[in-house]
Amino acid sequence: AEKATGIERFMFGNYELYEGLSFVPVFIGLFAMSELLVQSKLVSQVVDTVALKAVKLPTMADYKQIWKTILRSCGIGTFIGILPAEGATVASMIGYSEARRWSRNKQEFGKGSIEGIAGAEAANNAATGGAMVPTMVLGIPGSGTTAIILVGLLVHGLRPGPYLFTEQVEKVYQIFGAMLLANLMFMALGLYAAKLFARISLVPTAILWPIVFCLSVIGAYALSSSLLDVWIMLLFGVIGFFARRHGFSVAPIAVGLILGEMVETNLQNSLKMFEGQWWLIFTQPLAALFLVLAVLGLCGPMFYTWIVGRRVDTGEPEGPGR
Template identity: 40%
Template sequence: MDFDFALLYHSFGNVMLDWHVLLAIFIGVTGGITIGALPGLTATMGVALLVPFTFGRPPVESLGMLLGIYCGGMYGGSISAILIRTPGTPAAAATVLEGYPMGQRGEAGRALAMALFASFSGGMFGALVMTFLSPYVAGVALEFSYVEYFALALFGLSVIISISGTSIIKGVMAGLFGLVLSTIGMDPISGYPRFTFGVIDLMEGPSFIPTLIGLFAVAELFSNIEKMGVTEKIKARIGQYFPSLADIKTSAPNILKSSAIGTIVGAIPGAGGDIAAFVSYAEAKRSSRHPEKFGTGLIEGVAATESANNACSGGAMIPLLSLGVPGDAVTAVLLGAFIVQGLQPGPLLYKEHMDIVYNVFAAMIVANVAMLVVGAFGVRFFARVIGIQKEILIPIIFVLSLCGSYAMRQNVFDVYLTIGFGVIGYLMQRYDYPLSPILLALILGPMAEANLRRSMVVSGGDWHILVSRPIAVSLMVLGVAFMVASVFNHKRIEKRLAEARLADTTP
């Protein structure tokens, strides 16, 4: 599939000249930065909470807003990481290492300016790679048959399970739990109702948006309520909006390298911004001329982690758009938002809704510019937002969660579903079961099952069909390789992450 420059140009017009879309993107970015800056509220939660607000709006407008939240949320996490040593999102955990010591030295403004600039550069890099690469990936994927889709789902699942969480066993259990949940409802081939307990509302399986609001918002609220801390007051003075030329010059090689790392990590299903940031940080430290200074507040460190986690968002969009397989938890939520709009991401989207795909490209690029503008002029406001009392914030998010899950089908059953998944998510998180495999399994499960069964229909029940196509075989082999490698590497990675986190908690 060739790249269509004229269509991209036209899509920029659609996004920038329609004030509804532009406004939606700016609202999304502002909301995303706010949510990202608030510790305990992640970008995933932000998108999940705000998906209901896109019901009934035109696709470009609603997707623009959600992409804005995604980009903004990734940057927003750095604000609280630098100012109060608490990463606003998991992806900003690595930013604490250099950002907070800078803030302590009275250089919070300089660190924040670099975080924003690096986020913008990384985000732009990721968005551009996405724009120019995904049509080609989709072109290849158009040739895929049921067998390749089955293999792709299997590959995605194996990667997700092997890299998430502190324990592989618990990661696998969470993934299998999600897959079992995905079988609730009518069987995709014969229509036989499974595990519905006779409840009509479960015929189509647990509704996606209420489920994820439960897992990612309500569960988080319960743990926030359980461990109510004292809200920190921000004392730092912020007098700088853009980094100095000297800082840009020092950090440029790291920004470029980390953007590339972030995009690649993002494109791997299941690997998100937190991993991208830690990998880039390690690389920046390894290749530095003065690695011993890392941890004392180096601007290059902030540049590396922030460009990586923002580049990750563009990377994660590549498999989502071109293959229909989300690259991380936020894109899994975005997939739900596409489906609400009646669009199924994947190669067919390029055939049937090419205009929408290019509008998404344009919206993503514009969202990054909007992030730069809103971030620069609003940094003092966002710094103050961190000080909002949780006693006020929590009940508001409860209302948004419950009403959001009710709104789509106007059905109280969905509210119960949200509460139920909130409790399950809270308990699982408390005992170290990762939640994102559940979310991705809910998407990849039906994809795996339906395509396996269809392959069987085509072959008349002959299993050999699964090994008859080279791409499918390679994907399955890669999936197994990922699992085996993760079992061997897990201890090493765990040790490193523990070290990094220890360094982060010891003053």
Template identity: 55%
Template sequence: MEAILKGLGLLLEWQNILLIFGGVFIGVLVGALPGLSSPMAIALLMPFTISLDPVASIAMMAALYCAGTFGGSITAILINAPGAPPAVATAFDGYPMARNGEPGRALGLAAVASVFGGIFSLIIFIAATPLLAEIALSFGPVEYFGLSIFALSMLASMSGKSSIRNLIAGCIGVLISTVGVHLATGVERFDFGVSELTEGIHFVPVLIGLFAMSELLTQSSTLQDAVRVMSAKSLKLPTFAELKKLKNLILRSSGLGTFIGILPAEGSTVAAMMGYNEAKRWSKTPEKFGTGHDEGIVGPEAANNAAAGGAMVPTLALGIPGSGTTALILAALVMHGFRPGPYLITETPELVYAIFGAMLIANFAFLGIGLAGARFFSLVTFIPKRFLWPSVFIFSLIGSYAYSSAFFDVWVMLISGIVGFFMMRHGFSPAPLVMGLILGPLVEETFTQAMVIHDSSFFQFFESGVFLVFMALTVISLSSPFWPKIFKKKK
């Protein structure tokens, strides 16, 4: 109880409230701007938060994460250009509804469904995180190694173009994390005589490069693309009767979204698509989907925002990110000196409650900011790319330099961006690489500890029941991309 009061008390300081609202504003803004995304914004913000209060910084990022998911829906509805991938499904019915002369109603439905989805997942988040952490506290290195292998195997089913490429990107991420001095032996690994590499590759410049620079290069070939904006002067929140009609759908989508969010490596995009499909499957009027149907907006919106809260559960309780964005929040926790995993809630419970409070505030704040400023946020898409993206580069440059006041990090950022751009062209997603980079040290540390405990015998790992369960889950997750084909053949 004391921790809850302390955590929520931290949020009531005016500077922290300001940071949370700032996070919400930035979140909605970057969510609304096609090309910009909440992971990119968090990566860019990370180095600048070093001097801020750690709890407030993490709370701000959590608020940004929540708001960013909704922000993408504004442009998805008004200009049929989803600002973020989770909003793609919202555009299927949101844009037709806007075109039918009801843009305000479409936005209202999206906002209210998002808020319900967000709050539902936060209730699960605050109930499940301590329980999961308590279970994880009983894990030894073998069990933790099993868990991290399972989390990495989930990259195979992560949204992307190819599961094999996702796994390779994850391996590259883990490999990058091995650069520098090996803590157990003091051996310098993969430094190639470059003194800066002996302390390892800082993850912040890599993240900035992968999310901001590679997108900048992608955008360079779309400078001529024009957008058509729709006026959203008349904002209309759904009536109580409408909400009553949609309550089952909202609950179902919120539950689905939260569950998908909790699964390691799955994110809001998968949740939104499944939310849309399930809404259509359960609908009494599936033929109306795609023509501007209420259910086609509410289903994906409740699910994608619920996934944001769900993804925080494994991130905070186990130290295993639930999505690409939570991998960045995990990185921010490490940067601020916190110990992600089950010890987080035993050592710094106030942080977990502060994050909960920040996300709760964010859910209501983006309802206000998003609705009142919908017109403004739809107009920001008119910022010429020729000025928007140079600004992103300047932030990237200053951000990667600010991390350790070293120009070496600026080079790391640039190289990561260029390599990331070419990787993306060939079907490799940046998110698995980031997850590998963040999980890498945990995988190696637990593997080494487990090997020491079991006298270098890997087969002794299988004596642990929990490890066996994680290995079984790993096999299931690695084979999951092939399930649709197998089931299709059987049918």
């Protein structure tokens, strides 16, 4: 139902939908169930196994070669992570392309170049922290992962945004401390348990698929003990499956679900302030600034792809380090 007026809409005669869709079953469907449907074609396939070797750490010579790449990609990853709905995937792609653009050994890329690995992974890891900035400060998830984190915070009664830093400061410090501890634990697990975790890939898909499916159904049902949540999870699993199949990311769907209510509520409040004259909203400098940023965020990637395509067609050099 609409928050301002209480008018019922899109309820289909079911009052369980009066408060809207629950985040948890929708997210389970978009991220877990859709992935299961994508991977279902591999259930009967036999995957060749490889020997698991010990983890080999970079040497000091490697660090001397890639430290500039790491710093550059960290900056790129942090900036990309702050942009809503971009996330680590985009950051790692740009980090890799920038590492190649500045490298003096372009011929090694695509063949296990340590600069390429460092560029992609440094940007990938930096984007995780950057994505927490809009999540905590504005309540806008910066990626699919932070969207799930945001749902967890909402479930526990925390509302990320400006008021979180003034009314629940102790929770903010707890979250920052948990992130620091998680990174330290992840480093230890990455060094000593990577080989163990890799063995999960050896579990036959015919066994792993039903386990994940059952856990997904249980997770959706356990939220409010409602079968409707299970059906919602399955529905969004199908939506996510077709989105992935046609090359679309499911993260923007999750971001739209989270921000939809917030955008609508604030838009209604703004319309009341301007007595229904919506065009007056864009006469405010701050509103105009965010509108311009939104247009740049929407059209920027398309222009970037177009410019890169023209450079490839004309054979122009890619940048320094040629």
